[in-house]
Amino acid sequence: MADLSAFPITNQYPTKDPSVLQLYSNPTPNGVKVAIALEELGLPYEAHFVDIMQNQTWTADYLSLNPNGKIPAILDPDGPGGKPFALWESGAILVYLADKAGKLIPADPAGRYETLQWVFWQMAALGPMTGQLGFFHKFAGKEIEDKRPRDRFATEVKRLLGVLEGRLADRPFIMGDDFTIADIALIGWVRAIPAFYAAGELVDWGSLKVVPEWVARCEARPAVARGLTIPAKS
Known part of the structure; x- marks a missing residue:
């Protein structure tokens, strides 16, 4: 041991x-x-x-x-x-x-790097932008009278969701039929936009078609449903 x-x-x-x-x-x-x-x-x-x-x-x-x-x-x-x-x-x-x-990651080099680019896209773009939107819309930043910071991040998150909408237009998951770490990297952040951050209206969530379907598809996976609640507060 x-x-x-x-x-x-x-x-x-x-x-x-x-x-x-x-x-x-x-x-x-x-x-x-x-x-x-x-x-x-x-x-x-x-x-x-x-x-x-x-x-x-x-x-x-x-x-x-x-x-x-x-x-x-x-x-x-x-x-x-x-x-x-x-x-x-x-x-x-x-x-x-x-x-x-x-x-959870393709074995072939091309598929591997394509998966990693979406993981890094979440790390560098969608995650940080969504977090900033949440701060200025829901948390301490909401007290700031000037709404330009909030609107700046809302505009960028809306654009990023458009990128994701395009990617998912002809496939069930980020890499096609297979669920990968690219989906795992993104699901927590994307689902939080309309739910946890209550920012759906700001990013025009209602205009999206395939992104909400992808969220539901991911959430329907038993392992995802369990992981979303772990670790539980002791």
């Missing part, structure tokens, strides 16, 4: 089974990615709820795992070379898990 005692994060979140992968997360649009992937892949893991509202990502123990102080992060007792391995940044974790299990 792997010895994880060298990782300070295990002081903050004691491990029940050190032989399985450890997930440190919160079911936010960004955090659910790894839980969904783990559920889809069927990899054994232990989930730890990180309370971001209580600044638990800024403790010394958590920062030893992720110096950027964000969720999600993982600790794999059976990493490269059979040694414990810590990893953060959700996109990197998705690629790591897909490679580890040999699923």
Whole structure:
């Protein structure tokens, strides 16, 4: 059995089974990615709820795992070379898990890189823009009288949804018939726009046809439905 005692994060979140992968997360649009992937892949893991509202990502123990102080992060007792391995940044974790299990990403190089471009598109574009829209529309930014910041991000999210609408026009999932880490990277953020952020009207969600259908298709997958609620708050 792997010895994880060298990782300070295990002081903050004691491990029940050190032989399985450890997930440190919160079911936010960004955090659910790894839980969904783990559920889809069927990899054994232990989930730890990180309370971001209580600044638990800024403790010394958590920062030893992720110096950027964000969720999600993982600790794999059976990493490269059979040694414990810590990893953060959700996109990197998705690629790591897909490679580890040999699923959720095409084996052929062209398909692999095409999948990765959509994962990176979420990381660089749709995720950050949606998060900013949410801040200025729903959270503290809504108190700002000048609505130009909100409208700037709403316009960009609307454009990005148009890109996604075009991609999904002739296929059930981002890469075609197969559900991949590209879908996993995007689903949490896209579904949050009309629901969690209540910003559907701002981005003209009602004009979309295939994106809402894709959201429903993803949500209907049992592993996705489970992953969207993991980790549960203890």
